Amino acid sequence: MAEKTMTEIQEEIIEEFGIFDDWLDKYNYLIDLSKSLPIIDAKFKTPEFLIEGCQSSVWLKTEMVDGKVVFTADSDAIITKGIIALLVRVMSHRQPEEILDTDLYFIDRIGLKENLSPTRSNGLVSMIRQMKLYALAYQAKSKQK
């Protein structure tokens, strides 16, 4: 079976969230998801990996494994962590090109856009930017070879 594309995974998530009719179920699901996220090793929870938001903090670790970008991330806030779990599911283990070329639209579509608004300042917007920058850096590096 061919691997799913980022767009296909986004559609999957949108379908999953489609069964929730109120915010409470949605947020409870995010809380569950937050528990599923592989916890970032404490030794990586250092300023080097920290993306500071005014409201919550995010740690992001990036590696290149077999030509694919692998993201591990964590947050001190549960809701932020739940959304990170979704982002990792969509964006991790991808070739840099796909990360750079794919439009990220699922957060908006599952009704969690408010979590990306600048006033929330929870580190998520910076994290997505950072993920794409890493992908760009890896892409540039592989072209040099």
Add this chain to the structure above:
Amino acid sequence: MALDINKIRNDFPILKQMVHNRPLVYFDNAATTQKPVKVIESMDRIYRETNSNIHRGVHHLSDLTTRHFEEARETIRKFINARHDHEIIFTPGTTAGINLVAFSFGEKYVRQGDEIIISAIEHHSNIVPWQMLCERKGAKLKIIPINDHGELLMDQYEMLFSSETRLVALTHVANSIGTINPVKKMIETAHRHEVPVLIDGAQAVQHGRVDVQDLDADFYIFSGHKMYGPTGIGVLYGKEAILDELPPYQTGGEMVDQVSFEKTTFNRLPFKFEAGTPNYIGGIGLAAAADYLQETGLDEIAAREKDLLEYGNKRLAEIGGLHLFGEAGNKISIMSFILDDIHPYDAGMIIDKYGIAVRTGNHCAQPFMERFGIRGTIRASLVFYNTHQEIDLLCEAVEKVKQMFN
């Protein structure tokens, strides 16, 4: 006489709306307050009927608007009982006012090795301008410490004075936890050491009577938008004798007397400090807000807010795992709290779903948060248009938060 809460809530059109299908509960008043119809209409009227730039034209509309603006100055003078109109400088807000003094006072009086005293519960806007000034001049900041209730330590305060102390810059009411500082006594202490005092009144003027002559404050600074007035307007009160001595901050039109390419002389107070076209519509709106507060009665407002604080403290204390910060004996109706093992951001997101507006985070007071070893709190700041029922709704939302995250 107790306030008629139904009438008061009717004065604020924004309070009638639904948020996330629930009636809005607005508990973010320390960030900004809502506006009564009287304020909204006062500004609308100017735009519709008399708008013209002030102090510049001889034409009819300019004359009318200038008069309204200068009447607004007089209204503000009365509101804080300043001696003269020209001691009232309109600024864009508290931050701008503090920066003005940090620059102009700093240029005139602060030299290398001098000292400025501030407190441990200041808003960033009453920390950073002094830090920058100290950096420019090679001066030093000294900090009045607090106790676990969030009250300033008076004996330590007295000990901070030296022959190098040039200014005390102090908040009247702490934005993060609501402590009301004994500013009158603290000004007296500073004056005994012949040091002038700047008071940040941004969280004070809307909660009770302020009399700058009685306090004997040298500078008293506040914002319009936190006292039911418009954004982008604020007031710097300064004693005439001091303001007269200070050099101007920003320069341009209106603040000058004679300009030639060789030399410029400056206009008299208050215009010396109001470069460019001032926010005259904001000033007129602010005066309407001051009128509204006077008509409603600042003593009645203070009494109602005290009752809300007592009820809120009592209800929140009943919730297990909830810790209130800032239990000063004398404080305004701000309740700042954390929940065991729950991040303020998570709590804030759920509380928002209940249609309740609270602030989460460090409230622009990071040094304060560090003092208590916390990253942030959930802050409910209540004013006289809030109700007991709204506090009950907050408690319900907090219980839900606990259930979801524990």
